[in-house]
Amino acid sequence: xxxxxxxxxxxxxxxxxxxxxxxxxxxxxxxxxxxxxxxxxxxxxxxxxxxxxxxxxxxxxxxxxxxxxxxxxxxxxxxxxxxxxxxxxxxxxxxxxxxxxxxxxxxxxxxxxxxxxxxxxxxxxxxxxxxxxxxxxxxxxxxxxxxxxxxxxxxxxxxxxxxxxxxxxxxxxxxxxxxxxxxxxxxxxxxxxxxxxxxxxxxxxxxxxxxxxxxxxxxxxxxxxxxxxxxxxxxxxxxxxxxxxxxxxxxxx
Amino acid sequence: xxxxxxxxxxxxxxxxxxxxxxxxxxxxxxxxxxxxxxxxxxxxxxxxxxxxxxxxxxxxxxxxxxxxxxxxxxxxxxxxxxxxxxxxxxxxxxxxxxxxxxxxxxxxxxxxxxxxxxxxxxxxxxxxxxxxxxxxxxxxxxxxxxxxxxxxxxxxxxxxxxxxxxxxxxxxxxxxxxxxxxxxxxxxxxxxxxxxxxxxxxxxxxxxxxxxxxxxxxxxxxxxxxxxxxxxxxxxxxxxxxxxxxxxxxxxxxxxxxxxxxxxxxxxxxxxxxxxxxxxxxxxx
Numbered sequence: 001x002x003x004x005x006x007x008x009x010x011x012x013x014x015x016x017x018x019x020x021x022x023x024x025x026x027x028x029x030x031x032x033x034x035x036x037x038x039x040x041x042x043x044x045x046x047x048x049x050x051x052x053x054x055x056x057x058x059x060x061x062x063x064x065x066x067x068x069x070x071x072x073x074x075x076x077x078x079x080x081x082x083x084x085x086x087x088x089x090x091x092x093x094x095x096x097x098x099x100x101x102x103x104x105x106x107x108x109x110x111x112x113x114x115x116x117x118x119x120x121x122x123x124x125x126x127x128x129x130x131x132x133x134x135x136x137x138x139x140x141x142x143x144x145x146x147x148x149x150x151x152x153x154x155x156x157x158x159x160x161x162x163x164x165x166x167x168x169x170x171x172x173x174x175x176x177x178x179x180x181x182x183x184x185x186x187x188x189x190x191x192x193x194x195x196x197x198x199x200x201x202x203x204x205x206x207x208x209x210x211x212x213x214x215x216x217x218x219x220x221x222x223x224x225x226x227x228x229x230x231x232x233x234x235x236x237x238x239x240x241x242x243x244x245x246x247x248x249x250x251x252x253x
Numbered sequence: 254x255x256x257x258x259x260x261x262x263x264x265x266x267x268x269x270x271x272x273x274x275x276x277x278x279x280x281x282x283x284x285x286x287x288x289x290x291x292x293x294x295x296x297x298x299x300x301x302x303x304x305x306x307x308x309x310x311x312x313x314x315x316x317x318x319x320x321x322x323x324x325x326x327x328x329x330x331x332x333x334x335x336x337x338x339x340x341x342x343x344x345x346x347x348x349x350x351x352x353x354x355x356x357x358x359x360x361x362x363x364x365x366x367x368x369x370x371x372x373x374x375x376x377x378x379x380x381x382x383x384x385x386x387x388x389x390x391x392x393x394x395x396x397x398x399x400x401x402x403x404x405x406x407x408x409x410x411x412x413x414x415x416x417x418x419x420x421x422x423x424x425x426x427x428x429x430x431x432x433x434x435x436x437x438x439x440x441x442x443x444x445x446x447x448x449x450x451x452x453x454x455x456x457x458x459x460x461x462x463x464x465x466x467x468x469x470x471x472x473x474x475x476x477x478x479x480x481x482x483x484x485x486x487x488x489x490x491x492x493x494x495x496x497x498x499x500x501x502x503x504x505x506x507x508x509x510x511x512x513x514x515x516x517x518x519x520x521x522x523x524x525x526x527x528x529x530x531x532x533x534x535x536x537x538x
Contacts (some may be wrong), residue, residue, distance in 0.1 A: 053434055076370060083442050090440035100435035104453045114439035117449060146530065159435075166439060 002065075004029045004170050004201045005031060009059035013139065019045045021061065021225035029064075029169075032098030032202045034212040034233075038248055039223035040080055045204045046222070047172050050203065051092040052085050063092060064169060090118060093102030097175040099155045101147040102231070107134060107158045108143040111165045119166070133161040137191050157191055164195075173197065173204040209253060213237055221245045293500075300501035305366075305508065306493065313488030314509050319407060319470045320484055322438050327410035328470075329463070337447065339422055350418065357415035365412055369404035370480030400402025405477035413470060420462045424455035456528040464521035466513050475506075485509055 005027040012020040020042045027033045035043040048054045049061060052069045061068045069085060070077040080088070101110050111130035115121040119130070134140050139150075147155050151232035156176055163171060169247040173192065189211050196202060196215045206212060212219050213233045220230040223244050229236055240246045254319060304310055338350035357365070373395035381391035399407070428451050436446040476487035485506055493502040 053437065086437070086440050086442040089438060092438070094435075094438035096431060096435065096438075098431055100429075100431040101434070102432065102450055102454075104528075113449065115439060117445055118440045138289055164440070 011058035034216040041222040092167035313485035317485040324409035328413025332413035335418035336421040366408040383384040424459035
């Protein structure tokens with residue numbers, strides 16, 4: 001199996017604070033990996049590093065065999081220009097905790113924007129594709145609504161459709177249900193389960209233990225900037241080997 | 254629950270005695286002022302009416318209008334550029350933008366207008382040549398190139414650029430960081446993100462102060478009368494310098510400025526509604 005995401009000793013610091021202290025993690029193509037851990041453990045920061053929203057300070061991070069943010073030439077690494085970084089990001093979809101939909105565009109406009117402007121997809125084809133995606137997330141009838149007219153769960157589903165419109169090979173989810181009212185969490189998780197069943201490679205930062213147990217192929221528990229333990233959900237969630245994992249699970253389960 | 258009707262209650266509304274009192278007071282003062290105004294022999298309503306639609310006054314109105322439009326278009330375009338430069342990662346460009354804004358916001362518009370009007374005194378000829386070859390591409394006396402009108406447009410739009418830049422920079426900074434990140438995650442480059450995601454949202458914040466800028470600009474065009482800018486104020490001035498009917502002609506100018514500003518305010522309302530789409534207040538549902 002090929003590795004979609006391969007992180008080796010990734011470090012990241014904000015000023016004097018070292019947030020990532022050497023993350024090792026491999027996510028295979030087609031796999032769903034859930035990152036768990038207390039807040040401040042570095043899981044969201046790591047996720048943002050994967051598509052270069054944050055720049056790593058040390059170690060190596062590669063997506064689908066290509067280094068994130070750098071180009072290897074001989075034995076040197078060249079930092080990529082903003083435009084080159086943008087090209088690499090096309091293949092990586094991202095869903096944010098606070099949705100970050102474009103408020104001045106309708107649901108349909110949000111989904112077609114990047115395909116039309118970035119990939120130069122003909123408008124009519126992008127529109128058909130977008131309507132199909134909105135139908136897939138159960139929002140075909142909301143295509144012409146603005147984000148402010150949608151509930152949190154609906155907005156997050158539009159955000160997922162927006163990311164899928166770029167036909168990514170990897171999807172990153174940064175606490176996708178944390179900003180939602182409890183009764184709206186299920187509709188978003190259902191869409192994500194559907195994606196997983198279709199074989200999408202996904203890295204999900206979440207506090208939804210049930211989702212991790214049911215959908216993940218791999219669960220990684222992070223604490224204080226390192227991966228404490230990783231493995232299939234039954235093992236990590238059911239029979240944690242480390243004291244820190246056990247202490248965390250006791251609190252949240 | 255009982256089914257009996259609630260007892261009828263007599264409601265005594267609050268009496269607003271203060272309102273009646275102020276209305277009376279204001280009406281009285283207005284009457285006094287109006288009597289004083291009409292008793293002046295120099296008001297001459299007939300003269301006002303006579304000059305209001307004279308050809309040269311109308312020409313002045315047209316000049317004032319296109320001067321405003323041109324200065325605002327150039328000023329806003331340059332303002333966007335300056336704002337982007339000030340927010341750029343390149344420290345040299347940031348410095349250039351800061352210096353430009355510093356100079357043009359730091360000196361009076363009237364000084365700038367006169368300065369451009371007398372540019373010929375500083376540079377008698379405008380010459381464009383290829384360095385080290387002696388090939389001259391362009392060479393004219395400054396006074397021929399920078400006419401009164403050109404000087405007016407230059408001064409007004411350069412000054413406006415400095416103010417617009419700060420308004421636009423504020424608007425850009427008001428857009429949530431998450432919007433830029435979402436655009437970046439979709440593979441949109443910095444320019445595309447600015448044009449399609451950040452600026453359209455910044456517009457909502459930018460438009461009210463820019464409407465203000467436009468109204469200020471319309472009235473600032475009156476200053477170019479100092480270099481014979483052929484605007485409304487220049488037209489009115491040249492009349493009263495001949496016939497000494499200062500007050501009626503100033504009234505003519507005031508009536509036109511007030512009418513044009515009212516028109517601009519209506520335009521601003523329409524534009525604000527357009528860019529309010531997708532937002533809870535004032536949006537098109």
